[in-house]
Amino acid sequence: MKFVISSSELLRGILAVSKAIPAKSALPILENFLFVLKDNTLEITASDTELTLRTEVEVESTAEEGQIAVPANHLTNLLKELPDQPLTIKTLNDTSFECSWATGTSTLPYFPAADYPSIMTTDSTAVTLEFPAASLVEGISGTIYATADDEIRPAMNGILFDIDPDYTTLVASDSHKLICYTTKDVKTSEKASFILHKKPAGVLRSTIGKNTETVQVTFDSKTVVFKFDTTTMICLLVVGKYPKYRDVIPQNNSNILRIDRAQLLNTVRRVSVCANKASNHIKFDLKEGSLEVSAQDLGFSIAAYEKIDCQYDGEELTIGFKSSFLIEILSNMNCSSLVIKFADSRHAALIVPAEDEAESEKICGILMPIMIA
Helix, strand or coil: CEEEEEEEHEEEEHHHHHCCCCCCCCHHHHEEEEEEECCCCEEEEEEEECCCEEEEEEEEEEEECEEEEEHHHHHHHHHHHHCCCCCEEEECCEEEEEEEEEEEEEEECCCEEEHCCCCCCCCCCEEEEEEHHHHHHHHHHHHHHCCCCCCCCCHEEEEEECCCEEEEEEEECCCCCEEEEECCCCCCCEEEEEEEEEHHHHHHHHCCCCCEEEEEECCCCCEEEECCCCCCEEEEEECCCCCCCCHHHHCCCCCCCCCCCCHHHHHHHHHHHHHCCCCCEEEEEEEEEEEEEEEECCCEEEEEEEEEEEECCCCCCEEEEHHHHHHHHHHHCCEEEEEEEEECCCCEEEEEEHHHCCCCCCEEEEEEEEECC
């Protein structure tokens, strides 16, 4: 193998896939990038067997095609210290290769490409659809924080992609809160679904560029492939059955609170300073035209409350929440005003942006209450 490439372009390519390099692995070969050079295109692959990232970089010239596995850490650190300039990479023998630039040279070991594990792919049953990149990023960002860390129910550790003929819903829940993001931009002829673990979901969100328009999604029962720009991401899906989340979404909560999101968020943050550190419990006292948020920790004889003017239509109601869960939901909703719908003190509250209320509720949150003394 021998080729010339821009050092900055090569660095951009390896950084695009480096998130798939495992910190520690039982297979030392996975601590390497797989380079495959063909014509004037260098394909770079990184994998931990469950998550694979692959990208393509154009080279300036190719003298000899080939494929090798190169040490990820050493090559990344070297390229970070080089200014942008042409870089010549060539194999010297069966075990080492050379990186040469205008004023110097570095010799590094490499490993046979044949030692690199084969990359998983989808089978003939796979479903393919086009997902607008902006909607995909927004959907992951709006739901990923609600995923669980549950060893017994691994399905709760990921985001459910529930795809219907008319719309697609992304769902995440940790049993205390549930977040749904719905878009009408993605449709299929038949109903389908898959569960994407939160780790690759986070990698996918950070890898999609701002100028990316569309992501091609192909999935079967075990594997999903995301393709966009010059990047391909392949990962194993979470195996398991997701709970029937639609059954827990409140339909007839008749007590309606309309309030400024930032004002409520800041109030909850202030008042929760005096909440019990173990429980993080806060209390809502709702009356016509006002909301009082309060918290106390009897063990330290501290308490706080704050009143907010608001629009509330419904019966007088006292309900408790875990403040950390409510803060998460309020922090991750990108809207100016909220509508919170209550049934009573024992049933889940439904939280939606005020601007989406009249529509099909693009994003909604469900928060379970807690018992209060």
